[in-house]
Amino acid sequence: MAKSLRQLSPDKFDYWQAQHLLNRAGFGGTPSQVRALANMGLEKAVDYIVDYDQIDDEPVDAETFDSDIMRPRTLDENKEIRAARQSGDEATVQRYRLERMKRQGADRRQIAEIRRWWFRKMIETPRPLQEKMTLFWHGHFATGYRNIEDSYHMFIQNQLFRHNAVGNFRRLTHAIIRDPAMIRYLDNNQNRRAKPNENLARELMELFTLGEGNDYTENDIKEGARALTGYTYNDDRFIGLQSRRYKQMHDDGRKVILRQIGNFNGDDFVEIILSRKVCSEFITWKLYRYFVNDMPGEPNPQGQDFVVDLAKLFRKSKYELKPFLKTLFKSEHFYEPDNVCSQIKNPVQLLVQAVRSLQTPTRSLQALLSAADLMGQNIMFPPSVKGWEGGRAWINTATIFVRQNVLVYLLTGQRPDVYPWQVDGTKYDPSHLLDHFEAPLRDINVKEAIKYLVWFNLGRKPHEKRIASLVDYANKRGGILTPEILVEILALITAMPEYQLC
Amino acid sequence: MPDNHDSAYTRRLFLKQGMTLASMVSTAPLFIQRSALGLMHPAGSMLSSQPGIPDDRILVVVQLGGGNDGLNTVVPYGNNLYYNARPGIAIPAPGRSNGPQQGALKLDDSQGIGLHPNMAGFKELYDDGVASIVQGVGYPNPNRSHFTSMDIWHTAEHSAKGYGWIGKYFDNTCNGTPIPEGSIAIGRTSPLAMQGGIQKPVTFESEELFRWLGEDVQSDLDKPYTEINRSGVLEDVNPDSQMGFLMRTALDAQVSSERIRKAVARTPLVNYPGNNLAKQLRIVGAMIRDGMNTRVYYVTLGGFDTHAGQAQRHARLMLQFGQSVNAFYKDLKKQGNNSRVLTMAFSEFGRRVKQNASGGTDHGTAAPMYFIGDMVRPGLLGNHPSLSDLDSGDLKWNVDFREIYTAVLEDWLKAPAAKVLGKKYRKAKIIKV
Numbered sequence: 001m002a003k004s005l006r007q008l009s010p011d012k013f014d015y016w017q018a019q020h021l022l023n024r025a026g027f028g029g030t031p032s033q034v035r036a037l038a039n040m041g042l043e044k045a046v047d048y049i050v051d052y053d054q055i056d057d058e059p060v061d062a063e064t065f066d067s068d069i070m071r072p073r074t075l076d077e078n079k080e081i082r083a084a085r086q087s088g089d090e091a092t093v094q095r096y097r098l099e100r101m102k103r104q105g106a107d108r109r110q111i112a113e114i115r116r117w118w119f120r121k122m123i124e125t126p127r128p129l130q131e132k133m134t135l136f137w138h139g140h141f142a143t144g145y146r147n148i149e150d151s152y153h154m155f156i157q158n159q160l161f162r163h164n165a166v167g168n169f170r171r172l173t174h175a176i177i178r179d180p181a182m183i184r185y186l187d188n189n190q191n192r193r194a195k196p197n198e199n200l201a202r203e204l205m206e207l208f209t210l211g212e213g214n215d216y217t218e219n220d221i222k223e224g225a226r227a228l229t230g231y232t233y234n235d236d237r238f239i240g241l242q243s244r245r246y247k248q249m250h251d252d253g254r255k256v257i258l259r260q261i262g263n264f265n266g267d268d269f270v271e272i273i274l275s276r277k278v279c280s281e282f283i284t285w286k287l288y289r290y291f292v293n294d295m296p297g298e299p300n301p302q303g304q305d306f307v308v309d310l311a312k313l314f315r316k317s318k319y320e321l322k323p324f325l326k327t328l329f330k331s332e333h334f335y336e337p338d339n340v341c342s343q344i345k346n347p348v349q350l351l352v353q354a355v356r357s358l359q360t361p362t363r364s365l366q367a368l369l370s371a372a373d374l375m376g377q378n379i380m381f382p383p384s385v386k387g388w389e390g391g392r393a394w395i396n397t398a399t400i401f402v403r404q405n406v407l408v409y410l411l412t413g414q415r416p417d418v419y420p421w422q423v424d425g426t427k428y429d430p431s432h433l434l435d436h437f438e439a440p441l442r443d444i445n446v447k448e449a450i451k452y453l454v455w456f457n458l459g460r461k462p463h464e465k466r467i468a469s470l471v472d473y474a475n476k477r478g479g480i481l482t483p484e485i486l487v488e489i490l491a492l493i494t495a496m497p498e499y500q501l502c
Numbered sequence: 503m504p505d506n507h508d509s510a511y512t513r514r515l516f517l518k519q520g521m522t523l524a525s526m527v528s529t530a531p532l533f534i535q536r537s538a539l540g541l542m543h544p545a546g547s548m549l550s551s552q553p554g555i556p557d558d559r560i561l562v563v564v565q566l567g568g569g570n571d572g573l574n575t576v577v578p579y580g581n582n583l584y585y586n587a588r589p590g591i592a593i594p595a596p597g598r599s600n601g602p603q604q605g606a607l608k609l610d611d612s613q614g615i616g617l618h619p620n621m622a623g624f625k626e627l628y629d630d631g632v633a634s635i636v637q638g639v640g641y642p643n644p645n646r647s648h649f650t651s652m653d654i655w656h657t658a659e660h661s662a663k664g665y666g667w668i669g670k671y672f673d674n675t676c677n678g679t680p681i682p683e684g685s686i687a688i689g690r691t692s693p694l695a696m697q698g699g700i701q702k703p704v705t706f707e708s709e710e711l712f713r714w715l716g717e718d719v720q721s722d723l724d725k726p727y728t729e730i731n732r733s734g735v736l737e738d739v740n741p742d743s744q745m746g747f748l749m750r751t752a753l754d755a756q757v758s759s760e761r762i763r764k765a766v767a768r769t770p771l772v773n774y775p776g777n778n779l780a781k782q783l784r785i786v787g788a789m790i791r792d793g794m795n796t797r798v799y800y801v802t803l804g805g806f807d808t809h810a811g812q813a814q815r816h817a818r819l820m821l822q823f824g825q826s827v828n829a830f831y832k833d834l835k836k837q838g839n840n841s842r843v844l845t846m847a848f849s850e851f852g853r854r855v856k857q858n859a860s861g862g863t864d865h866g867t868a869a870p871m872y873f874i875g876d877m878v879r880p881g882l883l884g885n886h887p888s889l890s891d892l893d894s895g896d897l898k899w900n901v902d903f904r905e906i907y908t909a910v911l912e913d914w915l916k917a918p919a920a921k922v923l924g925k926k927y928r929k930a931k932i933i934k935v
Contacts, residue, residue, distance in 0.1 A: 147663070343744065376702070384663055389699075397759075473722070488716075491719065497749045
């Protein structure tokens with residue numbers, strides 16, 4: 001194995017490394033979960049997280065949501081409405097219009113339901129890496145509900161990401177050019193022989209595989225678009241390469257793509273792109289930013305070597321993700337001090353990690369989703385096909401207050417009048433975070449408890465000055481720990497700028 | 503002289519005096535206390551605004567969400583086709599009435615065009631020569647979905663995808679570094695229009711949310727909260743790291759929060775009505791008065807999707823819109839900022855010419871836009887769209903909205919419009935140059 005990818009020495013994997021692993025490969029965990037992971041040792045801990053198919057999880061039923069809300073009109077319906085238009089039968093036209101509006105309303109309710117369902121899944125899943133990668137793919141192959149207005153297609157795509165979360169990038173790319181939501185979002189349903197539409201071909205190279213301007217030309221986009229003609233869907237399914245419609249729409253002529261010549265179709269196009277070295281490096285770099293370090297600009301020389309060597313491994317394994325992720329999570333580089341507690345949490349991470357690690361009540365999923373939106377991450381409504389930029393783009397003077405305030409909401413269930421979040425009376429008792437003191441709350445030394453809570457939440461040894469004001473506060477409040485005081489202390493800790501990092 | 507001199511301690515001044523917001527510099531410790539304290543001790547009477555300098559020009563966008571009915575806002579009372587198409591909901595000609603429905607306010611009698619009777623607030627500005635209406639604004643191949651059409655307006659792209667036009671304006675003029683609080687949206691969510699690759703908007707619904715709310719839970723938390731954001735901050739921290747960045751931004755947030763809440767807490771120079779749009783514009787007015795560095799503000803009034811029972815609902819919205827922009831302009835005038843601020847109102851589409859069976863109107867296409875400020879070419883601009891030459895029951899547009907954006911960008915914000923919009927459009931003549 002390349003030197004830059006060398007493994008962390010197993011004796012260096014203890015509690016804090018396990019916490020780092022759980023934060024980055026998932027959404028953090030409670031002190032006892034972290035301890036359990038630490039006890040497994042590096043090798044087993046990483047395998048446990050990556051080989052998650054060994055962990056039982058309720059399968060997702062395709063019937064969880066209604067697939068028919070936005071179904072296409074039947075032939076008879078189309079006939080009726082055409083006739084009504086021709087004869088000027090306004091009442092019928094209006095009836096169809098109203099019916100469509102009703103269905104759009106129902107579909108908007110369903111997309112809200114799907115978003116809540118996914119959010120709950122992230123909070124409850126026993127396979128955190130699966131959801132973390134599902135979120136990654138959602139940001140990578142970004143597709144937004146607004147432009148497609150079909151919630152079931154968003155659900156199908158979400159399931160595609162979930163099934164292939166740590167599978168094979170090559171397989172996933174072949175699947176994405178067959179995915180109804182993606183096809184609709186990037187207009188490939190309008191890409192036909194006589195009138196090619198370049199949208200999907202362009203983004204496939206620019207955003208999904210090669211990176212902007214890397215190794216391809218405008219002409220490759222044009223030719224790639226021709227290869228993708230006919231890749232469309234009917235109702236909820238890809239039409240298939242044997243269908244009559246595909247044969248009508250597809251341009252079977254000779255194409256030149258990235259200097260290769262042939263009568264390529266969309267799948268050949270994908271194979272040609274994926275054979276480029278730059279593709280493996282582009283994806284590796286993106287995953288590196290997601291899992292290891294999100295500093296703006298180029299990584300340091302050590303990080304650059306790491307990306308180049310990991311990309312090589314990625315190519316060798318034919319884009320299999322499991323060996324890739326295992327190498328990454330076991331590497332010494334991943335646990336370098338510069339890479340620990342140094343990444344800005346995306347809004348979903350902030351929320352899910354808070355609930356999972358502190359075990360606060362979930363309060364209201366709708367409130368959490370709308371808070372994530374205020375913080376810049378409206379899931380299933382990405383700002384553009386580029387997905388979310390991540391890193392420093394999450395943070396500004398307004399989002400920082402939302403980040404602090406939503407934690408106050410999770411901890412207390414209270415909210416200011418102006419937020420439309422549902423007030424929740426459930427009391428949160430954080431005592432369990434101090435279980436390892438093995439003493440009743442009132443007997444635990446205030447300073448020691450606070451030190452531990454700061455360390456646990458910020459993942460690092462706090463500066464003395466940063467603890468002093470918390471201890472002062474607890475002493476002023478009576479000097480004896482109670483669940484209420486713990487909640488207040490946590491409200492302060494989670495308001496520290498350091499809390500925004502993991 | 504502008505009335506805002508007592509608190510005009512602006513970022514611009516910071517720069518002049520060698521200070522700046524902490525997030526803009528990498529070695530911060532020295533700046534921390536000074537910038538935090540500095541804002542509480544305004545530096546004398548230095549003015550923030552120098553009228554006429556592009557740097558001080560402000561754009562306020564008012565979004566009328568849901569599809570405002572252009573035909574019942576700017577009323578073609580001289581045209582019988584209008585009354586034929588809308589027997590139940592048409593606005594009568596000036597001086598007439600139809601039951602409780604009053605007649606339109608006269609704008610141009612020779613063309614037979616008037617204004618919704620509840621738009622008196624806007625009419626007053628129009629009569630004073632500081633407001634205009636651009637008629638028949640739209641775009642080719644109109645989309646009748648709220649979402650998509652709104653996104654088309656926001657991105658200025660027919661694909662409805664990509665960054666927002668205001669975001670792209672900043673990206674193209676900010677030399678690669680975002681301007682802190684360069685753009686502020688009042689509301690629950692950030693409009694796509696404000697999203698740039700580099701520049702992101704600051705969004706808050708009310709100035710009261712622009713602060714930490716933990717102290718509402720337990721008031722004693724106030725003191726330690728202040729401490730954790732200031733003491734020991736950036737000690738032993740690499741200023742270029744994510745941590746350094748976060749600590750500086752958190753500090754800026756404290757400064758901005760104090761500043762904005764103080765600004766908004768001041769009694770405005772005029773009375774604003776109590777409606778939601780007025781509340782938003784009041785906040786914007788306060789921030790402008792305070793001399794903030796913000797170039798673009800964004801406010802939203804929703805509820806224009808009047809498919810049923812339109813008459814009353816639309817009348818209420820017209821009243822809100824007219825009264826609110828009237829108060830806002832008068833506020834700016836008292837501040838001495840009326841020549842610095844261009845206000846622009848739009849909706850994602852107009853509504854169909856024919857009313858529907860529920861006393862409402864369905865999604866349509868072209869509609870008017872509204873402009874307020876001393877720099878606008880006042881009056882009724884462009885032609886009212888034809889009521890006989892329709893596109894399957896919908897009005898045809900005369901002006902592409904991107905021609906309007908081009909004018910706003912070039913003639914007002916002095917920005918390279920073609921670069922921002924990715925294409926060269928004809929420039930609508932709406933700004934006095």
